[in-house]
């Protein structure tokens with residue numbers, strides 16, 4: 341039997357989306373990792389599962405998995421993609437997504453750009469989480485990153501504009517540092533002005549991606565906390581730019597950008613290891 345899937349991306353951060361709203365599929369972390377493999381599977385940075393919502397006001401429950409099969413509480417780029425799928429399916433412009441990190445409001449603009457309310461960041465060491473109490477604005481690690489959770493753990497290293505650090509060298513070491521008991525996504529940011537920054541993210545469980553929505557939100561929050569950025573900032577990544585605002589009135593972080601359906605397909609799940 342074949343199972344249908346959507347292949348989508350947000351600024352080149354790509355996803356396989358499967359729908360479990362009409363019945364559970366036989367998916368395990370090992371099978372998700374096999375399907376995410378770019379050489380032996382469909383290939384993606386993250387794997388997204390849709391389930392029936394169980395909270396009042398939500399249109400769909402969304403689970404996010406990394407290419408290595410590990411689960412994450414948040415994925416900004418995939419949230420925009422799911423909002424566009426649900427919006428099209430239900431004929432609505434403001435689908436509400438239920439995630440492990442809470443309910444996310446979204447808005448689909450006339451220009452096709454999608455805004456996700458990623459909620460407020462968590463900045464306490466226990467909430468990020470870190471293994472012990474340290475100053476979350478300057479972690480005692482290489483590059484003195486600032487840490488924040490956007491429903492998933494992030495650390496942002498602020499580099500000078502001419503710094504040539506390769507995220508593929510420093511990223512894996514920081515991702516696995518014992519200070520991060522659940523590992524962490526590591527952003528490498530270069531501030532160009534108070535309203536613009538360049539960002540590359542070494543993602544937990546996926547490696548270097550073309551863009552990371554929650555990483556862009558965490559980088560803006562950390563840049564504002566460090567006194568480097570205004571609360572609204574354009575974040576340019578290898579795959580394109582997102583606009584991020586850390587709203588003063590309620591502390592929520594709003595992220596806007598595109599969502600693209602690349603193709604749909606069919607796959608025989610039982611040919612993949614369980």
Ligand SMILES: N[C@@H](CCC[C@H](N)C(=O)O)C(=O)O
Nearest residue numbers: 412415416417492552553554
């Ligand atoms: N690409 C994402 C983040 C995906 C999850 C992350 N790798 C984690 O493990 O927390 C985004 O756009 O936010």
